[in-house]
Each structure stands twice: as structure tokens, then as C-alpha cells.
Amino acid sequence: MKKAVWIVALVALPGLFGGCFVRGYATVPTVEAHVVAPPPPTIVGSVSVSTPPPPTIVGTLSPVVVGTAQAYTTTCNPNAAEVLNGIDDNCNGMVDEGFVGTGTLQFALSWASTADLDLHVFDPHGFEIDYEDGQRASPSGGQLDRDDRGACYTEEDPIVTDNSENVYWAGNPPGGHYSVHVHNYDACNSYGATTFVLTVLMGGEAQAFQATVQPGEDTEVISFDL
Numbered sequence: 001m002k003k004a005v006w007i008v009a010l011v012a013l014p015g016l017f018g019g020c021f022v023r024g025y026a027t028v029p030t031v032e033a034h035v036v037a038p039p040p041p042t043i044v045g046s047v048s049v050s051t052p053p054p055p056t057i058v059g060t061l062s063p064v065v066v067g068t069a070q071a072y073t074t075t076c077n078p079n080a081a082e083v084l085n086g087i088d089d090n091c092n093g094m095v096d097e098g099f100v101g102t103g104t105l106q107f108a109l110s111w112a113s114t115a116d117l118d119l120h121v122f123d124p125h126g127f128e129i130d131y132e133d134g135q136r137a138s139p140s141g142g143q144l145d146r147d148d149r150g151a152c153y154t155e156e157d158p159i160v161t162d163n164s165e166n167v168y169w170a171g172n173p174p175g176g177h178y179s180v181h182v183h184n185y186d187a188c189n190s191y192g193a194t195t196f197v198l199t200v201l202m203g204g205e206a207q208a209f210q211a212t213v214q215p216g217e218d219t220e221v222i223s224f225d226l
């Protein structure tokens with residue numbers, strides 16, 4: 001076979017034998033580096049997170065006083081320590097933070113007698129949030145996280161000088177009609193009416209009201225539309 005014929009054969013061989021023709025030299029394979037990002041760290045255990053500032057929500061706070069409640073003037077001081085008393089002591093737009101939950105909407109009830117008062121909040125869906133099992137948290141996100149029993153059940157709550165109940169929405173509360181009641185569930189060793197302060201806080205703005213409630217009485221204190 002002549003030289004030209006051999007060249008044609010060598011070129012045609014890979015096609016004839018399924019591409020198995022091996023040339024007389026080898027190429028060095030290229031190794032591509034694939035960098036795989038590590039998975040995000042897994043947080044084990046609890047993480048201490050400082051209390052965030054209250055989120056702002058759309059709407060204005062304009063409670064309607066239904067009963068005999070009067071506006072109650074509170075004072076605050078940025079340098080004061082927050083204590084459990086139903087008001088914003090340190091002017092930071094949160095009531096009793098560190099003791100109870102606070103958020104976009106909060107209702108804080110406080111009183112000084114030994115009676116067992118109860119805070120009842122009716123949300124726009126008609127759900128009644130109160131101390132009873134199954135009613136402490138509403139599907140709309142509201143919840144009662146503190147129920148105080150005055151001096152009635154000192155075995156459960158031996159401290160009777162910091163009577164306070166609290167209902168709050170951590171996220172945005174639903175729009176609609178709200179109604180807040182206070183019930184003098186049991187006078188215990190109190191005689192006559194108990195004076196209380198109800199503070200409503202929305203988006204960092206607080207208003208406080210003062211009223212009295214007789215033993216056994218259930219009174220609607222404020223209502224408003226959001």
C-alpha cells in the first residue's frame with residue numbers, strides 16, 4: 001500500500017471502529033476544582049436575644065371609653081427600671097417588657113387590692129381571650145400570658161402586691177372591633193370596689209384608663225376599631 005493510502009486509512013480508522021482509534025499521544029486530563037459551600041451552622045441550645053423594638057402598625061389608637069373609666073396619666077423616665085406594674089416606666093414604647101409579652105398591640109391590667117380580677121379581650125373575630133384553658137390564645141395571634149389571682153390562691157401566687165394581667169399580639173393584630181372587659185372574679189379579702197388601671201398600647205403608643213369594679217361585676221372598659 002502506498003503512503004497516501006495509509007494516511008487515508010489511519011484517518012478513517014476511528015470512524016470504522018467506533019471512535020476507538022488512539023492517537024500517538026495522550027492529553028493530560030483537566031481537573032476542575034469544585035468548591036462546595038459548607039452547610040449553614042446549626043444552632044444548638046437556646047440563644048439569648050434582646051427584646052426587639054415594637055414594630056409599627058398601620059392605624060391610630062383611639063379607644064372609646066364605654067363604662068366609667070377615666071383617662072389615667074402615667075409618667076415615665078428613660079433612666080428608670082421597668083417594673084411589673086402595667087405601665088411603661090422607661091418610655092421605650094413597651095409595657096412591662098422583661099416580665100410579660102409585648103408587641104404591636106398590648107393590654108395590661110394592674111390593681112393593688114387582694115381581689116382576683118380577670119382581663120377579657122374580645123378580638124375582631126369574636127374570640128374571647130381570657131384565663132380559661134383553650135381561651136388563652138386566639139387564632140388571630142393574641143394571647144394572655146399572665147393571670148394574677150390576688151390573694152385568693154396564695155399557694156399559686158404568694159405575691160399579692162404586683163397584681164397584673166396581660167394580653168398581647170406579637171405580630172400585627174387583625175383589623176376590626178376590639179372590646180376589653182375587666183371582671184372582679186373574686187373579692188377574696190377585699191371589701192368593696194377594686195380600682196384598676198388598664199393600659200392599651202399599640203405601635204409603641206400607650207393610653208391608660210382607671211376605673212373601679214365591684215365584687216362579681218363584669219365591666220366593659222374600652223372598645224375601639226382598628
Ligand SMILES: [Ca+2]
Pocket residue numbers: 082087088089090091092093094095096097
Ligand atoms: Ca417599657
Ligand SMILES: [Ca+2]
Pocket residue numbers: 082083084085086087088089095096097
Ligand atoms: Ca412597667
Ligand SMILES: [Ca+2]
Pocket residue numbers: 116117118119131147148149150165185
Ligand atoms: Ca385573675
